[in-house]
Amino acid sequence: MTLKELVVAYFQYPAIIAYLLLAVVGIGLWTWRPAPLLQTAASIGIAVLIYPLAWYSLHRWVLHSKWMWKHKWLAGTWKRIHYDHHQDPNHLEILFGALHTTLPTIVIATAPLGYLIGGFGGAAIATATGLLTTCFYEFCHCIQHLAYKPKNKLILMMKQRHMAHHFHDETGNFGITNYFWDRLFGTLYDRVSERSKSPTVFNLGYTPEVAETYPYVADLSGGVATGHPVERLRAKMKG
Ligand SMILES: [Zn+2]
Ligand SMILES: [Zn+2]
Ligand SMILES: [Zn+2]
DSSP states (O other), X not given: OOHHHHHHHHHXXXXXXXHHHHHHHHHHHHHHSOXXXXXXXXXXXXXXXXXXXXXXXXXXIIITOSXXXXXXXXXXXXXXXXXXXXXXXXXXXXXXXXXXXXXXXXXXXXXXXXXXXXXXXXXXXXXXXXXXXXXXXXXHHHHXXXXXXXXXXXXXXXXXXXXXXXXXXXXXXXXXXXXXXXXXXXXXXXXXXXXXXXXXXXXXXXXXXXXXXXXXHHHHHTSOOOSOHHHHHHHHHHO
16 A cells, blocks of 8 residues: 555545544534633643543553453453454554544543633534544554655654554553653653563463453454464465
8 A cells, every 4th residue: 555545545434534524513613602712722732732641541551451351341342442453453444443432532531621721612622623633643553554664754763663562562652643651651662672572562461361261352353363463464365
C-alpha cells in the first residue's frame, strides 16, 4: 500500500467518517450556543492537553492490563481493541479503534472538562477537539504501520518508537504521537538495545498457559497463536 492509497482507505473507514461527522455536529452545537472566546480557547486547549495522558493511561493500564482477558464479557472487546493488533500489527482492518469503545471514551475524557470551563459550548467544542485529535492519532498510527520510511524526522522517530512497542518490548513507548508521558513515567526507550526483547511482545502475556485458565480469548481466536506474526503469515500462505 502506498501513502496515497492509505489516505484513500483512511477516509473511507467508517469510524473516521463518524468522528469527522460528529466533530462537525460538535462545532454546530458550539455555534448554536457558543461559549465566550476565552472559555472556548481554554476548552480546546484542555482537550488537546488531556488527550495524550488519557491515551497513555488507557494504553498502559487498560489495553496492556492482565485483567480484561479474565472476564468473559470483556475478553471479546480486549481481543478486538488490542490483542489482535499486537498479534498482527500490520493488518489494516484491525488497526483502528472500535467506535463503541472509542466514542464514549472521547466524550468522557473531554466533555466534562469543557463543561466546567465553558458550559454547554465548552463541552461541545472540547468534544469536537477530542474527535479531531482522534482522527490525527489514527492517521499517525496508520502511517506507523505502513511499510515505508517517513522523510520527516519527527514522524520517523514516532514510527520507530511505536515499532519497538510492537516488535521489541511492549512495556514501553505507549504514546502514539506524543511521548511526554512515557518520558515522565519512565517508559520511554529510543534504542532497542536499551531493553531486552520481551517474550510477550505479540501475545501481551496471554500465553497458552494463561489460556488454560482463561480460555475466552483463545475460544474467539481459534486457539493461541505463538511465534512471530510474519512467520505465522508465511506458514498460512504455504499451507
Ligand atoms: Zn500499533
Ligand atoms: Zn486483511
Ligand atoms: Zn500496545
